[in-house]
Amino acid sequence: MRADQSDVMKRVQLLIREKITVASFAQAPGERVIKTLKDAGILTMPTIGARRHAEKVQAWGVDAVIAQGQEGGGHTGQIPTSILIADVSAAVDIPVVGAGGFRDGRGLVAALALGGEGIAMGTRFLLTQDSQVPDHVKQVYLDTKANGTIVTKAVDGHPQRVIRTFLIDQLEKANPLTRFPRAALNALSLMKVTGTSLPELLEEGMAMKQNQELTWAQLAMAANAPMLTKASMVDGRVEAGILPTGQIAGVIEEIPTVAELLQRIIAEAEETLERLGA
């Protein structure tokens, strides 16, 4: 879940109604969200990118944290995974799940060595046969080099790692004077691609404006970002231009099933532990 969604409490109620067991968040959600989920017996596991955020959410009573380093996909922080897992696991008592740049059993063992309890993967699971992302979109990820991604604030005001597409390049290049008209025009023309109405766009935008300091240019873009991401990733309209990814995409070359992937990771982790004499 994203913590800044205008309807986040409605989504929380849906999780409770459907008896979902674990809720995870792209950013630290408010204390009220955590409390409501906890009272309903749902485990909470926010993703954090800095030690102080881990300490803050631990004080709110979360059950675990996902410590995602800067190489990870989607919204991401500035601290590399190897530094972050060690720092966070020394600072909190709850389980720390490492994320950002993992794809195999060697990485799993490395995360355990750094003090983590396990790993979470995004990009690696996206590139499996079981993932419902259209095949031609998966191919764009397979073709991406390790230096073909960028962390940009141009999408919604928060640093987000994405594939460097034409849209992202245009937004990055725009100067502050032309950025707002460009972003506004983008948002309006892309409404057709995403099938979003103007009131929906405004509602999304105003919720985001309340939650963070955005310029009007960022706001225009940000309001449309979730729909653009959906158009790119779910509907397969890659021209919509927002393809969140981890840097690990640059070294992933095949599309296994999830079952094959997990068996492989377990075997690699055991081999690695044996090689290290553990």
Ligand SMILES: Cc1cc2nc3c(=O)[nH]c(=O)nc-3n(C[C@H](O)[C@H](O)[C@H](O)COP(=O)(O)O)c2cc1C
């Ligand atoms: C396409 C994509 C969409 C993502 N969307 C979300 C999201 O909505 N909420 C969230 O908490 N994390 C999201 N993430 C982050 C992943 O949950 C995970 O933490 C991250 O991908 C780990 O880094 P990795 O890609 O190197 O494995 C997304 C990642 C990708 C690649």
